[in-house]
Amino acid sequence: MGRILHFELSTGASGDKVLGALLEVCEALGVARFADLERLGEALVPNVRIVRTQVVRSGIAATSLEIGEPEAPVRHWSEIRELIEAATKSGVLPATAGARALAAFELVALAEAAVHDQPLERVHFHEVGAADSILDIVGSCFLLDALAPETVYAAPLALGFGSFECAHGTLPVPAPATARIIEGLPVYAGAIEGELTTPTGAALVRSFVTHFEPLPCVAVQKVGYGAGSRELSGAANVVRVLVGERERDAAGILDTPKAALLAREGCVLLETNIDHRSPEALSYICEELLGSGALDVWQEAITMKKGRLAVKLCVLCHPSASALLAQSIITKTGSLGVRQRFVERLVAPRHCITLDTPYGSVPFKLARFADTGESEVWIRPEHDAVRDLAHKHQLDYQTLYDELVEHAARSMEP
Numbered sequence: 001m002g003r004i005l006h007f008e009l010s011t012g013a014s015g016d017k018v019l020g021a022l023l024e025v026c027e028a029l030g031v032a033r034f035a036d037l038e039r040l041g042e043a044l045v046p047n048v049r050i051v052r053t054q055v056v057r058s059g060i061a062a063t064s065l066e067i068g069e070p071e072a073p074v075r076h077w078s079e080i081r082e083l084i085e086a087a088t089k090s091g092v093l094p095a096t097a098g099a100r101a102l103a104a105f106e107l108v109a110l111a112e113a114a115v116h117d118q119p120l121e122r123v124h125f126h127e128v129g130a131a132d133s134i135l136d137i138v139g140s141c142f143l144l145d146a147l148a149p150e151t152v153y154a155a156p157l158a159l160g161f162g163s164f165e166c167a168h169g170t171l172p173v174p175a176p177a178t179a180r181i182i183e184g185l186p187v188y189a190g191a192i193e194g195e196l197t198t199p200t201g202a203a204l205v206r207s208f209v210t211h212f213e214p215l216p217c218v219a220v221q222k223v224g225y226g227a228g229s230r231e232l233s234g235a236a237n238v239v240r241v242l243v244g245e246r247e248r249d250a251a252g253i254l255d256t257p258k259a260a261l262l263a264r265e266g267c268v269l270l271e272t273n274i275d276h277r278s279p280e281a282l283s284y285i286c287e288e289l290l291g292s293g294a295l296d297v298w299q300e301a302i303t304m305k306k307g308r309l310a311v312k313l314c315v316l317c318h319p320s321a322s323a324l325l326a327q328s329i330i331t332k333t334g335s336l337g338v339r340q341r342f343v344e345r346l347v348a349p350r351h352c353i354t355l356d357t358p359y360g361s362v363p364f365k366l367a368r369f370a371d372t373g374e375s376e377v378w379i380r381p382e383h384d385a386v387r388d389l390a391h392k393h394q395l396d397y398q399t400l401y402d403e404l405v406e407h408a409a410r411s412m413e414p
Helices: 015-029 034-044 077-090 095-116 131-147 176-181 199-208 279-291 319-333 383-393 397-411
Strands: 003-008 049-057 060-068 151-154 163-166 169-172 218-227 238-246 263-274 296-303 309-317 339-347 350-357 360-368 377-381
Touching: 003 131, 003 199, 015 034, 015 060, 015 131, 015 199, 015 218, 015 238, 034 049, 034 077, 034 131, 060 131, 077 095, 077 131, 095 131, 095 176, 095 199, 131 199, 151 199, 176 199, 263 319, 279 296, 279 309, 279 319, 309 319, 319 339, 350 397, 360 383, 360 397, 377 383, 377 397, 383 397
Parallel strands: 003 151, 060 218
Antiparallel strands: 003 238, 049 060, 163 169, 218 238, 263 309, 263 339, 296 309, 350 360, 360 377
């Protein structure tokens, strides 16, 4: 079973919040301690000072980390890279964590270089070059390496709105560097004014998160909270991290000797009511949506207001594809709106195989329904392959389909 992390980012992401949350779960699981973080900080920036306190943000107890150095110089990207490489070479920072930290810092360096129109090696950092930002990024990578998650999930990233003050003056939210780093990520402004996500936080989220999706079915082990430096009106200024183990039997079907190997997946169901497109046009649109990444597409007969007969177009998809598919539905159908809700589905593990048959190589879909017994196998030929072979050999579709199923079943026998 693999370890799963889920970041809740409804009040944004900053380096101190991510670091504090990861430290809490690492200590709870016994994989890293605050002393390890202090030792890493001293190796990176001599005379660094790390103060840990427990604070409460809107009723939520969280870890707050204040990091400083006596005189913070303005550091260039090349200098920060040398600090991280030296810590890796000395052994205080694992090689995998060092590589991740370099990649995260390079995201910030590339963004700053683009914003200020400077060569990468000449980029110098103000806030991001201070000891707190260095340890926020490197320390977070160190703690994530200690957790060794299989997958990292996250909610969409809140940015805030308005403006904020920095070394460059008054800037809009998100900061120019942050805006570069979040390109392609699912983000939103939210209802809280001010900067919620910093360049450091954005770089960590981009480096860590593998899936911007709802939390899958897991057995939660520990929860950690990292506190931001300011109080927010009506919201807890924290990042929450959930750590869990993926359930082998996600459906909880354990009452038979042959436990089902079902996996629970978070999906999005998109729906829209249509009474202004012909059946032929809708059939074409459904094929287009399936080709654009939908997991499934179907139509349901409905009666709309004033007794009008219509169809409800339904599209099931991964959360990461929902925005694009919703836009595609509106564009292709002319609908003025799409309903969206999160759903879960239980699926049997499946994969595609190719078997030699009397008609040549044919692709099949294979699924296994239980963890014991060869008879608990579902195998079916792909429809397109059967159709093409039926045309080629002038055979009845169903007869050919049944023959291929029987052939596959015999080939699966021990």
